[in-house]
Each structure stands twice: as C-alpha cells, then as structure tokens.
Amino acid sequence: MALVIDLLSWSLLSIGGIFILIGGIGVLRLPEFYTRMHAASLTDSMGTILILVGIMLQSGASLATIKLIAILVFMLLTGPTATYALANAALLSGMKPGGSAAANGED
Amino acid sequence: MMVLFSVFLLTLLVITAIAIIRTTDLFVAVMLTGIFSLLMASVFFILDAADVALTEAAVGAGISTVLFLGALALTGHNERSLRPGRWLAVPVVVAAALIVYATFDNPRLGDPEAPVHQHVAPWYLEQTPELIDIPNVVTAILGSFRGYDTLGEVFVVLTAAIGVMMLLGTRHGSAASPVRPASASNGLRHHLIPRVLGRLLIPFIVLFGLYVQFHGEYGPGGGFQAGALVAAAIILYALLEGEGPALTVVPLSTIAAMMAGGALLYVLVGLAGIVLGGNFLDYSVLLSNPVSGQHLGILLIELGVGVTVCGCLLSIFHAFAARDIH
Numbered sequence: 001m002a003l004v005i006d007l008l009s010w011s012l013l014s015i016g017g018i019f020i021l022i023g024g025i026g027v028l029r030l031p032e033f034y035t036r037m038h039a040a041s042l043t044d045s046m047g048t049i050l051i052l053v054g055i056m057l058q059s060g061a062s063l064a065t066i067k068l069i070a071i072l073v074f075m076l077l078t079g080p081t082a083t084y085a086l087a088n089a090a091l092l093s094g095m096k097p098g099g100s101a102a103a104n105g106e107d
Numbered sequence: 108m109m110v111l112f113s114v115f116l117l118t119l120l121v122i123t124a125i126a127i128i129r130t131t132d133l134f135v136a137v138m139l140t141g142i143f144s145l146l147m148a149s150v151f152f153i154l155d156a157a158d159v160a161l162t163e164a165a166v167g168a169g170i171s172t173v174l175f176l177g178a179l180a181l182t183g184h185n186e187r188s189l190r191p192g193r194w195l196a197v198p199v200v201v202a203a204a205l206i207v208y209a210t211f212d213n214p215r216l217g218d219p220e221a222p223v224h225q226h227v228a229p230w231y232l233e234q235t236p237e238l239i240d241i242p243n244v245v246t247a248i249l250g251s252f253r254g255y256d257t258l259g260e261v262f263v264v265l266t267a268a269i270g271v272m273m274l275l276g277t278r279h280g281s282a283a284s285p286v287r288p289a290s291a292s293n294g295l296r297h298h299l300i301p302r303v304l305g306r307l308l309i310p311f312i313v314l315f316g317l318y319v320q321f322h323g324e325y326g327p328g329g330g331f332q333a334g335a336l337v338a339a340a341i342i343l344y345a346l347l348e349g350e351g352p353a354l355t356v357v358p359l360s361t362i363a364a365m366m367a368g369g370a371l372l373y374v375l376v377g378l379a380g381i382v383l384g385g386n387f388l389d390y391s392v393l394l395s396n397p398v399s400g401q402h403l404g405i406l407l408i409e410l411g412v413g414v415t416v417c418g419c420l421l422s423i424f425h426a427f428a429a430r431d432i433h
Binding site: 077 | 298301
C-alpha cells in the first residue's frame with residue numbers, strides 16, 4: 001500500500017515538475033505577452049495542483065494535509081485572479097493580442 | 108540538500124540584485140525588489156528563522172511593494188539617466204574587496220562554536236523555559252529579555268511614519284476630502300473578479316493576522332508580523348474598493364490613535380513594572396506569579412507593537428494615496 005502511494009505521489013510530483021518546466025520554457029519562447037501569460041498560468045494551475053496533491057499523498061492524514069489543502073485553495077483562487085488582472089491591465093494599456101513585435105520582454 | 112537549496116536561492120538573489128541595479132525602468136525595479144524579498148524570506152526560512160521570514164514576506168514582498176508603487180505614481184516610471192564618472196568605480200571596488208576580505212575571518216555558516224552562539228544565546232535557551240515558559244524563544248527574547256530593543260524599534264517605526272506624514276504634508280484630517288475625483292478613488296471597483304476574491308480573502312487575512320498576533324508565544328509570529336498582515340488586508344480593501352470606503356472602515360483619527368496608542372501601551376506596561384516595584388519593562392512583578400506576569404507582559408507589549416505597526420503602515424499608505432490625486 002505504501003509503495004502504491006509512493007509511486008502515485010512521485011509520479012504526480014514528476015508530472016507537476018514537467019508542467020512547471022514546460023511553463024518556464026513557454027514564458028521564454030512564446031512570441032508575445034498573452035501567449036506567455038498562458039504559459040505562466042500553466043505553472044500556477046496544473047503545476048501547483050499536481051505538486052501539492054503529490055505532497056499531500058506523502059503527508060497522509062495529518063494537520064500538514066489540511067494546511068496543504070488551504071494553500072491549494074488559496075493558490076487556485078489567487079492564480080487565475082492575478083492572471084486576469086495582468087491580462088486586463090495589458091489590454092487597457094493598449095497591448096493587442098496577436099501582435100508579435102509589440103511584446104515587451106519584461107514579463 | 109538544504110545547502111543545495113541555499114546556494115540556489117542565494118544565486119537567484121544575486122541575479123535579482125544585479126537586475127535591479129541594471130534596469131532603468133523603476134516599475135520593473137519595484138517588482139524585482141518584491142521578488143528579492145520573497146527569495147530572502149525563503150533563505151531565512153531555510154536557516155530556520157521563521158519569525159524573520161514571516162516579517163520579510165509580509166513587509167518586504169507585500170506592503171513595501173505597494174508603498175513603492177504609490178511612490179512611483181507620484182514620480183514617474185523611468186530612472187533619470189545619471190552618468191557618474193568612471194573613477195567612482197575605484198572606491199566602490201576597493202570597499203567591496205575590503206568587505207569580502209573581512210568576511211574571511213567570519214565563522215562558517217551554522218558553526219556551533221561561533222561567538223554569536225556562545226555568548227548569551229545559551230543563557231536565553233536555558234532560562235526561557237524556567238523564567239518565561241513559552242515555547243517560542245524568539246518571542247521571549249524580543250518581548251522580555253530584550254524589551255528595550257523592541258521598544259526602540261516600535262518608536263523607530265512610529266518616527267518613520269510621522270516623518271512620511273510630514274514630508275508628504277497630508278492635511279486631510281478634516282472629512283474625506285470631497286474634492287477628490289470619483290475616478291481616482293474608485294480603486295478596482297469595476298473589476299468584478301478581484302473584488303469578489305478580495306471580499307472572500309480579506310476576512311481570512313485578518314484572521315491569520317490575529318492568529319499570528321496571539322499565537323506568537325507558541326509559533327512563529329508576533330506583533331510586527333501581525334500588524335503588517337492586518338494592514339495588508341486593509342490596504343487590499345483600499346486598493347479594491349477605493350480609498351474612501353477604506354477610510355470609512357478605519358478613519359484617519361483611528362489610525363492616528365492606533366499609532367500612538369500601541370507605543371503608549373508598551374511604555375505603560377514598562378512603567379507598570381516600576382510602579383509595582385520592579386524595573387522598567389520587568390514583567391515578573393505584574394502578577395503574583397512571575398511566570399504568568401511575563402506571559403501577560405509579553406501579550407500586552409506584542410499587542411502594542413502590532414497596533415502601532417498596523418497604524419503606521421496604514422498612515423504611510425494613506426499619505427501616498429492622498430497625495431496621488433493632486
């Protein structure tokens with residue numbers, strides 16, 4: 001049983017790590033601001049969920065799991081909101097989706 | 108493994124610091140400063156300094172970023188190009204080389220034989236369970252053993268806030284300035300998603316602040332962190348709903364009372380020690396049982412610290428925000 005949990009949790013952790021890696025590559029490689037933000041939000045959502053669930057499996061039924069659930073809920077609420085605020089601010093400041101040269105590389 | 112993490116984080120710190128120096132866009136610099144603080148908090152946490160990490164994360168990455176952004180709204184986004192002469196590099200390099208040379212005499216990181224671990228720290232660790240009997244030795248040291256230092260820190264924070272208020276010349280003590288244009292005081296009112304989320308999170312932030320405040324004797328935390336957290340919740344409210352509603356919730360008169368009242372409470376607890384026959388800031392005489400007296404004293408002065416820090420941060424924020432409009 002412990003082996004199954006270990007296998008499950010390590011595969012979740014690894015897949016989460018891969019998602020974060022892909023997100024990082026995407027932020028660097030994608031052509032413009034909105035697509036980069038899409039890549040960044042991938043690390044926020046998929047990466048966080050998978051890694052936190054992986055750690056939860058490791059910690060078992062304990063107080064740490066409840067704290068991890070709280071962190072997960074917090075991340076799931078704030079991540080998309082931050083992405084929304086970022087996209088909205090970019091749109092209001094006149095950045096058009098699809099324009100490849102208009103991207104500023106700071107984000 | 109921890110060494111690997113530390114080296115990784117410290118490398119990122121250096122990279123961030125170089126990026127802060129090299130960028131000319133002040134907005135980017137502010138964001139990088141926030142990242143720097145967050146990395147610093149992680150380093151503190153790896154070094155088992157949870158109390159400091161909490162402060163760094165709440166103040167450095169949270170509130171000071173907001174204050175910097177408030178200052179940026181007053182100044183402008185780009186650094187003035189200033190080209191100092193090349194010769195200026197010489198003293199900088201010499202001084203840096205001297206500092207690096209001086210660090211060779213430092214004890215190794217985490218060396219148990221280092222003077223800092225041999226001087227008074229063992230005494231604190233031995234005596235805290237006996238004299239004060241709380242699990243978090245950091246709080247015992249800050250609140251009781253080194254109560255004078257913490258008192259000084261509280262007054263430094265208070266003085267800083269008063270200085271900011273005098274520099275920015277806020278005279279909006281009378282009513283909630285009716286001349287304010289509606290668009291500027293609305294905050295993010297037309298953004299539904301952040302508002303709903305903010306309303307959802309603010310109660311929990313305040314609750315966590317209170318937990319950090321009153322649980323500081325048992326876990327990491329205390330007045331400074333709690334004050335910063337509660338102030339962050341109210342500043343978040345001000346950012347989402349506009350400054351006017353935030354001033355209705357916590358008016359400026361209340362903020363001023365908090366600033367002065369917290370420091371006053373600290374001093375009064377100290378004076379109560381004298382009145383009851385002990386020394387200034389000696390809590391053992393507050394109650395018949397010295398250990399309970401210490402508990403009461405630490406609880407009260409932490410409350411004073413939290414209230415003052417919260418009031419000071421809010422007053423600085425409102426000073427910037429009110430200035431923003433003119």
